[in-house]
Amino acid sequence: MVEELLFFMEVLVGGLLAGTMYSLVALGFVLIFKASATFNFSQGAMVFFSVLAFVGFMQDFNIPFVLAFILAALLMVVVGLCTERFVLRPLMNASEDTVLMATIGLGYVLEGLAQAAWGVEVRRLDLGIGDFPVPWIADNLKLFISALDITAGLVAAIMIIGLFLLFKYTKIGLGLRAVADDAGAASSIGIPLKHIMLLVWSAAGVVALVAGCMWGARAGVQFALVDLALKALPVLIIGGFSSIPGAIIGGLIIGAVEKVLEVYIGPFFGGAIEGWAPYVLAIFFLLYRPEGLFGEKIIRRV
């Protein structure tokens, strides 16, 4: 009995920690949505683009780790700059769906550019953090939890707290919230819309880079990251599109539920149900709580 409970705990904790990885992707999405009410479908592509550039700088140009990270982050700022100038500004007054489709196009552009520049083969990313159980926890708590998962959890926690403080207590954060509330009114009282957008997209780019490092260290830096990042969408539906805590809780729920279902129910159906379980969970949330756990009631009921 105790062993079963321990096993369940292990599955649950593993799922929760893996869920923080989804949260990291979802976080970039929430950032952009909060500040510009834009559904950025290309967040997954940004994850892929940024981490591939990071690994590419390190492996092809032998640039040291820290410098490569800074370069990749700067690259994401440039991407943010170009996105603001060439995609968002011309679409300022377009409908929500039009902007969403444009970001799907943007995702395609980023995926294509990344592969054209760095090739299509899977690259290994070594962060110096092993993806194996931490001995100390395994000995004392009898739980096998990967060091990488714990790092991802910590990184996510730090970023969430940082972003939360930024939004809540700084002047920039106030500006961001004002723009999200009513872009027209915000710009009429002198909040520089352009700069705010640039800032938000750059921040989302850096968040994408961090998320990409975590995913890349686990699964290798490859195109499949884009599909993995799609799972951030159910996370957002569960957590709410405009809530930073929602992104983290949603990620935890998705991570835990998919792992528990996979381990306990999956075998009856031949496994691999984690491919669709998050989406079905999202549908149930849509039917009963369409605004998500923490979201504002922004959804247009029909």
Place this chain on the structure above:
Amino acid sequence: MMKPVFMTYTKNDLINLAVCMVLSVLVIPSFITTEYWYTSILIPWLCLALATIGQQIVMGYTGQLALGAAGFMAAGAFAMFNLILRVPDLGFVGSLIVSGLIAAAFGILFGLPSLKVRGIYLMVATLASQFFIIWMIDKFGWFKNYDSSGIITAQDIVILGKPFTTPLAMYFVCLAVTTVLTLLAMNMARGSTGRNWMAVRDMDIAAESMGVSLLRTKVQAFAISAFYCGVAGALFAFCYLKSLEPVAFDIKLSFKILFMCILGGLGTINGAFIGAAFILLFPVLLNAIGNNVFHGAIDATIISSIEQVIFGGLMIIFMIYEPLGMAKLWENIKQKWKTKFPTMNIKNLTSSIGKKS
């Protein structure tokens, strides 16, 4: 409810139809003799155009952002395989219709969230259908007749005792099915059904207050869309791939169909054909440039990456400058031509068959 086909069409439409039929039935078969054109371009073009019409119905006409066309195509393809295997009495055409209906059942099931949500929320809900259907086919051996290799060879097409196995014969099968379904789709789009779809798309609350049932209209659109995708998927598997594997219908194909639909022109039937042709032919053109201009100096993977960048870039450009896609672009060119040469009567020749009435 449904009027006879020729009643709702103007003289122009009939001329266009005749031109298209002459082109596709007489001109193409007599001038194109290389198999490559049939097996790699014309057949997939017709199949994917049909699937894109399905996407158009739900996205272009009813305004519901759906992203699961490939899932319904897979449902149609595997239904077809099982029907021919287990119910041989149905015949090819019967099986095709029933597999379309099976896909439509899935369409209704996964279209239900559209009653509550829209936009990206609906997109996520339809992603569930994509992943679930593919997983279901993959994991339950019955659908694949317990074939362990993962790839099943599609049965030969036999209609009324006659085999249709040559590329040309398969082209005619695809052509016949696509023509019938395209005419039907145009009829629906122009009739009360399509008016309801567009009313829901343009303003659902107003439509509802005018007495249009949202439930009926949306579920109907999803069902018909999935029917088209299902039939297209069956043809895609039996005439183009000639094999069945769930991987062929992954999310990438769904995105491809979405691109065909949007670049071709939302809310138009001819846009489906233009978009499908563009997405299919553009890579061929790029590869030809790569081989002939640069003599293979550029790696094939780089070419496909460039292709992706161009598709994405075009998507952004169209969203900014012409959200109604290539079909609208074509209309604009025609309009300019007409105002430039008002005396020339080229209207009949150039107005395309799917012109919106």
